[in-house]
Amino acid sequence: MKENQEPVTKSESISFIEQFIADDIKEGKNVGKVVTRFPPEPNGYLHIGHAKAICLDFGMALKYGGKCNLRFDDTNPEKEDVEYVDSIKEDIHWLGFDWENREFYASDYFGRLFDFAIDLIKRGLAYVDDQPAEVISAQKGTPTRPGVESEYRMRSVGENLDLFLRMNKSEFEEGSRVLRAKIDMTSPNMHMRDPIIYRILKTPHHRTGNAWGVYPMYDFAHGQSDYFEGVTHSLCTLEFEVHRPLYDWLIDQLKDSDYRPRQIEFNRLNLTYTMMSKRKLLELVQEGRVSGWDDPRMPTLCGLRRRGYTPESIRKFVDLIGYTKVEAINDVSLLEHAVRDDLNLRVPRVFGVLDPIRLVITNYPEGKVEQVEVINNPEDESMGKRTIPFSREVFIERDDFMETPAPKFFRLTPGSEVRLKGAYIIKCDGVKKNAVSGIIEEIHCTYNPETLSGGKQAERKVKGTLHWVSAAHAVNAEVRLYDRLFNHEDPSGQKDHDYREFLNPDSLKILNNCKVEPSLASAKQPDKFQFQRLGYFCVDADSTESALVFNRTVSLKDTWGKMNKA
Ligand code: ATP
Ligand code: MG
16 A cells, blocks of 8 residues: 555535635735644654644645645754654655745744844833742732732843843853843733743754854744744644734734734644643653654554554544534544544455464365465455465464354354355364363364355355464464553543553553464565454564564454443
8 A cells, every 4th residue: 555645635624713714815814825834843753633733734725725834943942853853844744745845943033033022122112031930920920910010121221132132142041031021911811911032041952053042932933933934824722822912912013014924723632542742752752661752552643653544544533523612632432433444445455363273174185275366355346356375274363263152152163164264164073172281272174165256155154254374374473462552531631640650551462473364475564454354454663574563553343442331
């Protein structure tokens, strides 16, 4: 299967955001243009929550003939790194979106932002505050109690200019002084109470090195970067709603024409049984609780990719959940449903046995090999057919046999008949047990030669159909089965509990003795398959020609949901 086969198609459902955009175009705002941006901070790998933002930012531009910029919000040199920049670009491309040559960095605008800060100082709209962070914070007040003005608020323009320039020359210690916008300490909106717009940081920046001694705060950099880029619709998550008056105030001070960017907020993506905080995901990586950012149990895009998720399935999922103004937590089963739906139509069905037991067909000639024909995907005839070898000894799944059958067990039991999929109907005559342990080592069967496709009894129906692999032709493989990383729906939202307490100890199970059909011997990343009756699997990055490794992307059915209801 090729990655990214399908082009990104235009979504049909209209969200409230889209309605705003359509109205703005109709009213001729910003001469009817649509420019959006995706603004990741390069302090971690992208996760599925970011995919929701990416699909919207790029999707709206695509739908309305506009453009979407990729802008790295790199205003905090202490946490940012080029490793993250590279992974972010790879993941957006993988999702199916492209920013052409519009790869921007907030750090590209440090000069213009600095000039804007100087301009605010000169207009009496910003001042240097020498108070410690705790005092500034205490003076902020509360939503119901107005703030208190700093004793430095009325500093002269000359003194402010002198101090700010010297802050930038690293003459002062980190934290000793900040630049604040002079707005309104009594505003009901806390973000308008003289917000800090510049701070001293001495860590070298990954792009600008030691060129700057002061760095803009997020709120100061973000809206202004939008403005410098001609962004028309700045789409962000709900927590920024309360920042919007500050966003607008700063744009008012900066703008010199009719053009202005508009911020619109939507609800974050949250998923059950995982968490979206980059800081906590980094902790999982650093503490070795997962194998890396791309551990297939991680909600990161690289983790989902390694797990076998397709970009189409992620886009489909994002489309399904939609954009609203209400925070919610989405059921991970819906994501799993989306990937099943996608892979069902696109990947070949093959035979693999995870927990093999040998089955000997005692009346089948020794040394004989037949090539039986099977279809690759009943959902898509164009995927054709293939042959697989059948012989006297095959492997079947150990739990497809029960010596003393439970009620409604329609698979193999002594005396019963089942069909080996694509091959013959067989009947169990007995088992061979280990003399010491009593464990069943072999199942003995006889086959009916007339039951193969084309034979006289080919159409005869039996209750059970089993997948199998010819023992002499089987290829060994390691298979990694994943379960949810956490055993709590909302691991990071529990008061008085650390999310680590909810790590699922059984989230990874490694099976070393699996047997797969010979056509899989040459399987490579990013090959994906349905292992018949078991689920969807993909080749893992650790796989080599001599040692195949598969990941289970998802089982065929939602067993978790059922288990929890039982
Ligand atoms: P941080 O806490 O480091 O700021 P962040 O998750 O906000 O983390 P950013 O890199 O700043 O990460 O996010 C880039 C963009 O992705 C922002 O516009 C943000 O609103 C959006 N985004 C982040 N997380 C989600 C989420 N869970 N659902 C939807 N959008 C998200
Ligand atoms: Mg952020």
